[in-house]
Amino acid sequence: MDFLNALVAFVNFVGVPAIAYGSQLAIGALGVTLVYSVLRFSNFAHGDTMAFGTMITILVTWWLQSLGVSFGPLPTALLALPAGIAATMALMLFTDRTVYKFYRAQKAKPVVFVMVSLGVMFMMNGLVRFVIGPGDQRFADGERFLISARDFKAMTGLREGLAIKTTQGITVITAVIVVALLFWFLNKTRTGKSMRAYSDNEDLALLSGINPERVVMYTWLIVASLATIAGVLYGLDKSFKPFTYFQLLLPIFAAAIVGGLGSPIGAIAGGFIIAFSEVTITYAWKKVLTYVLPESLKPDGLVQLLSTDYKFAVSFTILVIVLLFKPTGLFKGKAV
Amino acid sequence: MSEPFLIGDAMTGGYGKGPDILHECTIAVNPGEIAVIVGPNGAGKSTAMKAVFGLLNVRSGAVRLDGEDITSLSPQDRVVKGMGFVPQTQNIFTSMTVEENLEMGGFIRTDDIRDTMEQVYDLFPILRDKRNQPAGELSGGQRQQVAVGRALMTKPKVLMLDEPTAGVSPIVMDELFDRIIEVSRTGLPILMVEQNAKQALEIADKGYVLVQGRNAYTGTGQELLADPEVRKSFLGG
Incomplete structure (x- = not known):
């Protein structure tokens, strides 16, 4: 019984949150990895692209709520998501036409692109704060739990409860759908294959008559969708704050690099690796250990390896280790 | 003699703003033919083919495909016009x-x-x-x-191969040449740059020996193989 309690406590405090967080990071990292493989630079503006898409979704959600529209037990934000995606697509295409295209024509070096994306990041950052403000916004509505801790305890008779938030369920289901769609697109459609061809060998793609501007356009459209979806899922699960989204850049990049930049499967694996590391290292294990260990070994402290304030140190450390020992990542991506 | 199907006519040019690598170099191929460009290292063999495909600046001279002047077209446009290029x-x-x-x-x-x-x-x-x-x-x-x-x-209406046998074993090379002959039998003109001059000239209908970016010798493959000058300088006697 103690073992079961320990297991439930573990799943409740580590497993479920890490899977949800991992899915959000994975979708974010997919966007980063796509930009890297097609446009060949690390897009520092990705976190703020997520913030922009989420902001539009929140504004539309509020508007829908003011009209009295709701999505039953699901969050209204899901209805507003397509609007957020469309607006982000427009912003991405606008940024590409006005900024990135200029540097492509110059055949600028990747590092120049990275710096340019840094500038774009500050612009978007300012735009989002200007419109919605720097504060915390909560926009999740509908049913709060799929299973609440109390119901679970009543159901199983265990001392520990297992709670699964609706937003966590939505996150995982959406992630599965998004990843399946993306892989189908990249592997089965002509446009998707042309994107892979362009990423694999740019010169040969040109010789084969693949139009680079079209490939770039499709990439931004997909990246806009991925960024918005990742941002909205994260915001529903936790809350929306522009600065938090900027900070998400680190775990997202760590995920993409750990998996291998340019490898979509790697981005997904990396997302979960980072999420699980972060959650397990910042979790206070006291409760779980109390159940499993004999009375005499009962821990006095919280058994928390690292305070949650330092959670970014986890992604950073993993990033450094991977770059030192396996710069191409787990799934044979490109070296940074 | 009528105009060849594909001709790089008296091409002079180099990469970007760099010095000229080709000097009045002429290369042509007709349907059903295999034309081979051979020559010592650094003679501009690949450069000559790239010039035909539009990968470097041709400052004087012209490239014509089926009578049409394509000198100013980009490589991508040349693909659309019917040129197939294997880097x-x-x-x-x-x-x-x-x-x-x-x-x-x-x-x-x-x-x-x-x-x-x-x-x-x-x-x-x-x-x-x-x-x-x-x-x-x-x-x-x-x-x-x-x-x-x-x-x-x-x-494509013409196929251009840049050293198709680079880095493969002699057996594989023979097999590749057999395939290339097979492709050529379908009537497709083939223009090819080759390191293995002897074997390449054996299957060539037309051979171009380039030296320092200029046409040194031109003739059928057999003629070049029989030419004592060519044998002495490039084919090792």
């Missing part, structure tokens, strides 16, 4: 399957490419067996077959 290196999509490589080769076509793909598979049967394997996992000779197959997917 010497990085000539396949390594992360994609053989079939996807062929599919990308036929990207500009809007009609059904399955027939052409079948023809490529008939020509290179090994590719049919490996169609679902990533091209990067194939051997050197098989990769070259993928590369040639990819170029054939556009149904």
